[in-house]
Amino acid sequence: LQAQVDTYLVLLLFVAFFRKTQRVSRTDRRWLRFHLFARQCPQAFRDENLRGRYLETCELAASYTRYLDTLNGLRRLEEIRQFRSLDYSAKKAHILALVDRPEVRLLA
Numbered sequence: 001l002q003a004q005v006d007t008y009l010v011l012l013l014f015v016a017f018f019r020k021t022q023r024v025s026r027t028d029r030r031w032l033r034f035h036l037f038a039r040q041c042p043q044a045f046r047d048e049n050l051r052g053r054y055l056e057t058c059e060l061a062a063s064y065t066r067y068l069d070t071l072n073g074l075r076r077l078e079e080i081r082q083f084r085s086l087d088y089s090a091k092k093a094h095i096l097a098l099v100d101r102p103e104v105r106l107l108a
Helices: 002-018 026-038 048-068 073-084 088-100
Strands: none
Touching: 002 026, 002 048, 002 073, 026 048, 048 073, 048 088
8 A cells, every 4th residue: 555655756757757747637647546546457366365355445545646736745745654663453433534524625
């Protein structure tokens, strides 16, 4: 889960580097999230347990990165630092709590 979030953040920097304005558009973010998380092929794993774990982490990472994109720079940095210190079960609970918050729009 952490690796997927980190990959998304690094690729955002990569995309920004190649933009003249160095700003990443909403479309860029959606495209990146799709190719990192939604495009995963569930049939790639024969083991049902492994397949379920990968699908779960993809869904959690997609939700969390959508949330991160709603934050300003300073708040995003604080959130990432806090998130990094959590273990997997705490990260999962944190993301699920964010999804349940009515003031947070996680739809892209």
